[in-house]
Every structure is written in structure tokens, then in C-alpha cells.
Amino acid sequence: MAFLELEHIEKDFGAAPVVSDLSLDVEEGEFVSFLGGSGCGKTTTLRMIAGFEVPARGVIRIDGQDVVNVAARHRNIGMVFQNYALFPNMTAFQNIAFGLSIASMAKADIRIRVQEMLALVHMEEFAGRYPQQLSGGQQQRVALARALAIRPKMLLLDEPLSALDARIRTRLREEIRQIQRAVGITTVYVTHDQEEALSISDRVVVMDRGRIEQVGTPKEIYDTPASRHVASFIGTLNMIEATVRDAGSGVLDVGGVAIRTAAPIRAAGGTVIHAAVRPERISPSTGAAGDNRLSGSVTETLFLGSTVRLVVHAHGRRLSVDLFNDPDLPLPQIGSAITLSFAPEACIPIYASSAYRPE
Amino acid sequence: MRQRKFWSWLWVALAFTYFLLPLVATFLFSLRGKKGVLSFLAYRRVFDDPQFLSTFGFSLEMAILTVAAGFLLMVPTTIWIELKAPKLRSLIEALSYLPFVIPPIVLVFGLIRMYSRPPFALVSTPALLVAGYIVISFPYMYRSISAGLQAIHLKILMEAAQSLGASWISAVLRIVLPNIRSALLSAALLTFAIVIGELTLAVMLAWPAFGPYMALVGRDRAYEPAALAILSFLLTWLSVAVMHAVTRGGERSDSGAGAVH
Numbered sequence: 001m002a003f004l005e006l007e008h009i010e011k012d013f014g015a016a017p018v019v020s021d022l023s024l025d026v027e028e029g030e031f032v033s034f035l036g037g038s039g040c041g042k043t044t045t046l047r048m049i050a051g052f053e054v055p056a057r058g059v060i061r062i063d064g065q066d067v068v069n070v071a072a073r074h075r076n077i078g079m080v081f082q083n084y085a086l087f088p089n090m091t092a093f094q095n096i097a098f099g100l101s102i103a104s105m106a107k108a109d110i111r112i113r114v115q116e117m118l119a120l121v122h123m124e125e126f127a128g129r130y131p132q133q134l135s136g137g138q139q140q141r142v143a144l145a146r147a148l149a150i151r152p153k154m155l156l157l158d159e160p161l162s163a164l165d166a167r168i169r170t171r172l173r174e175e176i177r178q179i180q181r182a183v184g185i186t187t188v189y190v191t192h193d194q195e196e197a198l199s200i201s202d203r204v205v206v207m208d209r210g211r212i213e214q215v216g217t218p219k220e221i222y223d224t225p226a227s228r229h230v231a232s233f234i235g236t237l238n239m240i241e242a243t244v245r246d247a248g249s250g251v252l253d254v255g256g257v258a259i260r261t262a263a264p265i266r267a268a269g270g271t272v273i274h275a276a277v278r279p280e281r282i283s284p285s286t287g288a289a290g291d292n293r294l295s296g297s298v299t300e301t302l303f304l305g306s307t308v309r310l311v312v313h314a315h316g317r318r319l320s321v322d323l324f325n326d327p328d329l330p331l332p333q334i335g336s337a338i339t340l341s342f343a344p345e346a347c348i349p350i351y352a353s354s355a356y357r358p359e
Numbered sequence: 360m361r362q363r364k365f366w367s368w369l370w371v372a373l374a375f376t377y378f379l380l381p382l383v384a385t386f387l388f389s390l391r392g393k394k395g396v397l398s399f400l401a402y403r404r405v406f407d408d409p410q411f412l413s414t415f416g417f418s419l420e421m422a423i424l425t426v427a428a429g430f431l432l433m434v435p436t437t438i439w440i441e442l443k444a445p446k447l448r449s450l451i452e453a454l455s456y457l458p459f460v461i462p463p464i465v466l467v468f469g470l471i472r473m474y475s476r477p478p479f480a481l482v483s484t485p486a487l488l489v490a491g492y493i494v495i496s497f498p499y500m501y502r503s504i505s506a507g508l509q510a511i512h513l514k515i516l517m518e519a520a521q522s523l524g525a526s527w528i529s530a531v532l533r534i535v536l537p538n539i540r541s542a543l544l545s546a547a548l549l550t551f552a553i554v555i556g557e558l559t560l561a562v563m564l565a566w567p568a569f570g571p572y573m574a575l576v577g578r579d580r581a582y583e584p585a586a587l588a589i590l591s592f593l594l595t596w597l598s599v600a601v602m603h604a605v606t607r608g609g610e611r612s613d614s615g616a617g618a619v620h
Contacts (some may be wrong), residue, residue: 052518073521085519088511089537098533099523150523 001064003186004154009058011044018044019168020210022058026062031180033189033197034050036207037233040056042190043158045207049188050156051075063153078147079184080157084139086131090120092142099150117145119319120179134313137168142187144176148183155180155187161196169193173200194234198222206230208255222278228350231276236317237243238282240275244268250344255315259292267351274350277342284332287341294319294340298332312338382592401586410572413588415594418561418569421485422554425492426547429500432493434484434543437504439532441513448505455498463559466491471563482564491560496550503549507542508535548599555595 002025002239011019019041026032031343034042049060051072060068065076086095096117100110118124121141140160147155157176161169177200180187191197197204198218206213206221206229214226225231232239242252242259247268252260252275259275267273286293296314308331310321321340323329332338392400405411440447458466465596470491474481481487493500513535520530536543561568577584 019497050518052521071521072518073524073526076524077522079519079522081515081519083512083515085512085515087516087519087534087538089534098520098525102524102529186500 002026003030003063004188005059005061006045007059007061008048009048009055009060010049011041011053011055018210019046019048019055020131022210022212024205024215025213026186028186029184031083031187031189031200031202031205033191033201034207035191035194035197035204035233037192038094039209040207041210042207045160046156046188046190050077050079057244059177076150076152077154077156078150078152079161080140080143080147080155081315082159082162084131084136084143084163086139086143086146088131091128091130092123092134095131096146098146103150113149114145117149120148120182121145121175123344136164136326137172140164141175144179148179148185152185155185157187157189159190159192162192169196176200198234206233208233211332224348225276228274231274231348231350236279236320236322238277238279238317240277240317240319242273242275244273250349252347252349254294254317257294257315259294259347260290261347261349262343263349265349267349276348277319277346278349279320280307280323281346282319284310284321284323284338284340284341286339288343291341291343292347296338296340298334298336298338300334301331310338312340314340361482371407382589385585386589389582389589392582392586401582405576405583405586405590411590414567414569414572415555415591417567418555418557419598421488421492421566421568422551424485424489425496425554426516426550428489429493429496430543430546430548433497433500433504434536435531437501437508438513438535441505441508442517451501452505455501458495458497463491463495463557464563466494467560467563476524485566487563488560488566488568491564492550492554492557495560496546496553497558499549499553500546503542503546504539507539510542511535547602548586551598551602555591 004024004026006022006024009019009022010017022041022045024032034045036042044053048055049062051067051070055068058068059066062075062077064182086092087098090098093114096114097110101111105113114127115124118127121144122146123138123141126134126138126142131142134142143160160176161172164172173196189197189201195298201218203215204218204221205215208229214221214230216224221230222234225234225237228239240254240259242254244265244267245251245253246260247265250264252259252261252265252273254275261275265273294314296312296319298310299313299318300311302309302311303325306325307322308325310323310332312319312321319340389401390397390399391404392398392404440451470487471482473479474487481490499617515537516534517527520534525533556570556573557568558570558574562571562574571585573587573591576587
């Protein structure tokens with residue numbers, strides 16, 4: 001029995017369905033991210049788990065208990081909001097102590113627990129400060145401490161880092177993950193930032209238009225995206241339009257050239273699908289025997305810091321090729337001819353649509 | 360640049376003069392109680408009149424009751440509207456303009472008609488006066504409280520409080536009210552000022568309030584009304600200062616309203 005069970009959850013706002021037939025199991029201690037663009041239903045789903053929205057249909061179970069009719073304040077969950085939601089009339093100490101004083105804990109015990117929490121988020125010197133005297137990152141740390149102080153069953157985070165700037169975001173997300181591991185609490189994290197989701201989650205749930213597109217480890221999501229939406233949402237991806245030539249042998253036709261995939265193709269001959277290849281798996285060379293080969297010309301070279309991206313036009317398609325920035329290697333000239341190669345294993349067939357169903 | 364500063368200060372000085380001049384003139388007039396010399400005779404006469412303190416005390420009492428009853432009625436209601444029915448906001452705002460449109464004399468006749476018979480024979484109780492005052496101060500109270508709630512992102516704070524185990528009442532008492540202190544204060548002050556000087560309702564419902572007393576004195580005496588005007592101004596100002604001092608802590612949370620972004 002999983003710690004959090006969502007079964008066939010549905011939610012409508014008026015006539016429009018916002019979440020459709022969503023089912024998911026989250027194990028105890030797991031860190032799961034809901035990833036998707038705005039309007040995909042990820043925040044609504046989180047709010048249903050928290051108890052701020054009621055599903056139109058479906059069951060939500062936390063630690064075996066059906067909570068759909070249980071009010072938010074009785075669910076013993078800790079929530080961290082996008083805009084921190086710290087109480088402006090209370091210091092950091094008082095904010096963290098709030099849940100404990102609601103639970104009528106003894107003052108001495110509250111003090112011990114709050115100090116513990118302040119130490120956990122490295123905010124000991126800021127205990128007496130008010131929210132408006134703290135930076136965004138500091139406020140979010142206090143918000144996290146406040147949520148964890150009450151020893152909740154689950155931790156829910158609703159895009160906690162999107163209001164912060166990039167450097168703080170990177171640092172804070174790692175801290176959140178460290179804290180989560182140290183405390184061992186089941187966590188659901190909502191974000192639209194795929195790098196965030198991939199870097200800190202045990203599993204990622206990619207959502208689109210109210211439905212789950214794919215659930216898997218970050219590596220699975222990245223290497224084997226199940227649908228076009230997942231493929232294009234995660235990282236940069238080359239989507240090569242191709243016609244199926246021989247489904248059984250996994251052969252596609254790209255502008256007259258034969259391209260092989262590593263597995264049979266689940267579409268009939270003559271269907272137009274997309275072959276997805278990650279830019280870093282394409283090599284600007286003839287490659288090994290058995291590799292796919294495409295020839296084209298370089299139209300752009302983009303310097304991205306640690307990577308250099310070549311934009312190549314080949315057989316009527318536009319491809320991105322990522323290389324490590326090696327100062328000793330000369331970059332191809334714009335307009336020069338180039339041969340590209342990639343292994344059949346790097347070529348993922350993407351079909352028109354897919355729907356996720358858990359086992 | 361210097362020229363612009365000059366003009367800015369000029370307009371400020373003119374505005375200041377416009378507001379202060381009547382007050383200064385009234386004060387100077389109030390000092391002319393004794394012929395040929397400036398004295399506080401008029402003020403002494405006012406203080407010697409027992410009616411002055413009793414009517415002011417009565418109006419003060421009514422003001423406090425109006426603020427208390429008004430808050431008890433309006434604060435939970437406005438919170439409810441903000442949380443559960445934000446679409447009703449514009450309707451309520453439109454309704455809040457009604458007391459401006461309906462003259463107090465019309466209001467009081469309506470009240471007398473409605474409540475002079477059983478089962479609502481309230482016309483001889485002060486409760487009716489307070490109810491009338493609540494209606495008159497409704498626009499100021501509602502808009503002040505509503506603006507205060509909107510500034511603090513009420514919904515998110517309530518949800519944060521609930522996620523930590525707080526009930527509605529706990530959350531309102533411990534988080535919402537402290538953070539709308541300045542909005543509550545300004546609502547209270549406006550209501551106070553209105554009730555202290557209010558005339559129509561007090562006269563028609565026959566209550567010994569400060570407004571009718573001032574009108575009476577103004578009819579019979581020359582210098583005392585001026586002294587009264589200055590005194591009531593000072594007394595109201597004093598009450599305002601006391602209220603402000605009592606809720607001093609609210610200043611910190613005022614600037615906090617911007618922290619929840």
C-alpha cells in the first residue's frame with residue numbers, strides 16, 4: 001500500500017475539466033515532482049492533496065486513510081507556497097512556532113523545536129526578524145521550517161522557487177532535497193522547471209492538460225520520453241519528421257535516407273511519425289559502423305558556455321548538435337558541409353499521442 | 360528645478376492655508392468672549408455647562424458602540440466575501456454607495472416608521488441610533504476593511520494557517536486581524552468622526568447627543584459655538600491620537616503587506 005494514493009481523480013472548474021482521470025501512487029519517503037506548463041493541472045492536483053480543493057470524483061488516501069472529506073487543517077500536511085505566505089505580523093521564530101502553538105504545545109517544547117528547525121534551514125541568526133526584513137530565499141527557508149515544524153505526514157511544495165532568481169534557486173533546491181532526505185518525509189513538489197524536477201526528484205510526473213503523460217525516474221523521462229509532449233518539454237530535443245519504412249526492423253525514411261531505431265516501431269508502414277534524438281548524442285563525424293548518418297550544412301554555431309550548439313540543415317530538417325566546449329577543436333564554418341551520426345539506440349520514435357496508465 | 364520646487368511649495372502653502380484658515384478664524388473668534396480683550400471666557404462658559412460633557416460623553420459612547428458593532432458585523436462578512444464570493448465584491452461596493460445617496464433625514468424617517476411598532480418597537484432604544492450610525496458609516500467601514508484584506512492576500516494566508524492546523528476563527532484572530540490593523544484603525548476613526556458630530560439622526564430620534572447640543576448652543580449664543588467647535592475638534596483629535604497610540608504595533612505589519620508578493 002503506497003503512502004499517497006490518488007485514484008481516478010477528476011476536477012472541473014465550471015464546464016472545463018482541469019484534472020481528468022488521474023491515478024498515482026507515491027511511496028513513503030519518496031520525492032515526487034509534478035512537472036508541466038501552466039494550466040496542466042499540477043497545482044490543482046496538489047491543492048486537492050492538501051485539502052484546499054475537493055475532487056469532483058475519485059479517491060485520495062494518505063497513509064491508508066481516505067481524506068477526501070477531511071478538512072485541510074486535519075490532514076497533518078505541511079505546505080510551502082510560491083509566495084512564501086509568511087505571516088507579516090510575526091517574526092521568523094513566531095512563524096515557525098505557529099503550528100505548534102495551535103497544537104497547544106508547551107512553551108518550552110515549542111522553543112526547542114523551533115530552534116531545531118531554524119538550525120535545519122540555517123536561519124538561526126534570523127529568528128527575530130520579520131518577513132519583510134528577509135530576502136526571498138530566507139523567507140522560503142523559514143516557510144519550509146514552518147511547514148516541517150509540526151512533523152507533518154507529507155510535505156507539499158507549490159512552485160516554491162519560481163519567485164527567486166536563478167542562482168538562489170539552484171542552491172535552495174539542493175538544500176530542500178538534503179533536508180527532505182534527512183527528515184525522510186514523503187514529498188510532492190510542483191514545478192514548471194524541468195531542470196529543477198529532473199535534478200532533485202526520485203520520480204517525475206509529467207502532466208499536460210489535466211492528464212499524466214508519463215511517470216518515471218528523471219533518467220527514464222529524459223532518455224525514453226513516452227510522448228511528444230514529454231519529449232519536447234524535457235530538455236532540448238531534435239524532432240525529426242520521418243516516414244515508417246519497415247516497422248518490424250525499425251527502419252524510418254528521412255528525406256530518402258534510411259534511419260534505424262533500436263526497437264520495432266509501433267506504427268504501420270507509410271505513417272509519418274517523429275524520431276527524437278538528443279543534441280548531445282549526435283556526433284559531427286562519420287561515427288561507428290551501424291550508426292545512422294545524415295549529411296547537411298552548418299547554418300549557425302551558438303556558444304552556450306560549457307556547450308557549443310551547431311544548427312545543421314540536413315535533408316530538409318533542422319537539427320541541433322551539442323558539443324563540449326573544447327578550445328583546441330576548431331568549430332565548423334557556417335555554410336560548410338558536415339556529416340552527422342548517431343546510434344540507433346539514441347533514436348526514439350515518438351508517436352502522435354500517448355496516454356499514461358499505471359499498472 | 361528650483362523653480363519647480365518653488366511652485367510645489369506654493370501649492371502646498373495655499374492648500375494648507377485653505378484648510379487652516381477657517382480653523383484659525385474660528386479659534387480667534389472664540390477668544391472674543393470678553394469685550395475688547397482676547398480671553399478664554401467662552402471656553403470657561405462651555406466647561407461650566409454640564410450639558411457639554413454629558414452630551415459629548417453620550418456621543419462618545421455611541422461612537423464606541425457603533426465601531427464595535429460595526430466591526431462585529433462587517434469584519435467577518437467582508438472576510439467571507441473575500442474568501443468565498445469575490446465576485447460579489449463589486450455588487451457590495453455598489454451597495455456601499457447607497458448611504459451616500461440616501462439623505463440621513465430619509466433614513467431616519469424610514470427607521471422610525473419601521474421600528475416604532477411591535478414586534479420591532481426599537482425606536483426608543485439607543486440600539487436604533489447605533490444601527491442608523493452603522494448604516495451611515497457603512498461605506499467607510501466596508502471599503503477600508505476590504506482594501507486591507509486585499510492588500511494582505513487573505514486567501515493564501517488563511518490557507519497557510521489552515522495547513523498548520525488552525526481553525527477559521529484562530530486564523531482570523533491571530534493572523535488576519537493583526538495584519539489589517541491600520542485598515543481597522545482608519546475605519547474606526549472615520550466612523551468616530553462621523554458619529555461625534557452627527558445631527559439628523561440624533562435630533563429626530565430625540566437623543567441627548569453632541570450634535571444637537573452644538574446646534575442648540577449655536578442658535579442661542581455667539582462665541583460659545585466657536586469655542587465648542589474648537590473643543591470638539593481637539594477632543595476628536597485626541598481620541599484619534601489615543602487610538603493610534605494603542606494600535607502602534609500595527610505600523611510594522613503595515614509595511615509587511617508588501618512582503619507577501
